[in-house]
Amino acid sequence: MRHSLPLTPQFYVTAPQSCPYIDGRRERKLFTALQGSGAAELNDKLxxxxxxxxQNVLYRPSCADCTACLSARIRIADFKASRSQRRTMARxxxxxxxxxxxxxTEEQYTLFRRYLTARxxxxxxxxxxxxxxxAMIEETPIRTRVIEYWDDRPKACGGQPALRAVCLTDVLDDGLSMVYSFYDPDCPQxxxxxxxxxxxxxxxxDGKLPYVYLGYWVPGSPKMGYKAHFSALEIFKNREWQAIGDALDHADETHPLSVEPIAEQVAQIDLPGAAFG
Structure with missing residues (x-):
């Protein structure tokens, strides 16, 4: 009988490129492939x-002199909508x-192009x-859903349903991860x-899942500031989840000595015990 050793994920680092969140900064990412029978378990764990x-890659920021990007999630049990958020739900x-x-679908892509052009x-x-x-929508080795939001009002849509928003969502063992969302740019109100x-x-x-993962929150970035407006928000900082508290307390750390070497970062990643490949 042929035997093979368990394969552990291999981690790599991208080349530096312009940061999309903070002007004048350079970003790089630590990443690994997401494939094989252990893909779902690896995705949940990481x-x-x-x-x-x-798509088929897991990544997180690993910049040489900056640790401003903080993964964020909402703790469902303690979330309370604000007055403005309740108005949004009513609208x-x-x-x-x-x-x-x-x-x-073509409807999704048409909305996606309009969203990118405007935003x-x-x-x-x-x-x-x-x-x-x-490829962004369909290449997924785990449990993923596309959640669409349609407007059926005849006056608003000329008698035809209109696609207003889309979210590509992963279902994790402890929550929903909002991979990417886009929406009608002509309806800012x-x-x-x-x-x-x-x-x-x-x-x-409704699904008794404790968290919704929002992606990265970046202190000082106007593009990401909206995430701090949600109650019961947690951030992953110093290798642990913690309540965000006052958003102003999280200044971006940009000193080169605040960043651990790549080898140390990889050594500290907690991997599933199952084999991959």
């Missing part, structure tokens, strides 16, 4: 340690939620074509980005 999924009560398998025209995804978009998060909180609550 998501609890600040990693995020992009969007007409939206119909549809949960589907991870399959890209992120100079971002790294601005040139993404329909094939790359389909509806606060659709906030509505998507609020609805995910409802979905997690």
């Amino acid at each position: 998501s609890k340690q600040g990693f995020r999924r992009s 969007n009560a007409h939206l119909r939620r549809e949960v589907t398998s991870p399959w890209a 992120h025209a100079d971002g790294g995804m601005a040139d993404m074509d329909i094939f790359e978009f389909a 509806d606060s659709l980005g906030t509505q998507i998060i609020l609805d995910h909180i409802d979905i997690a609550h």
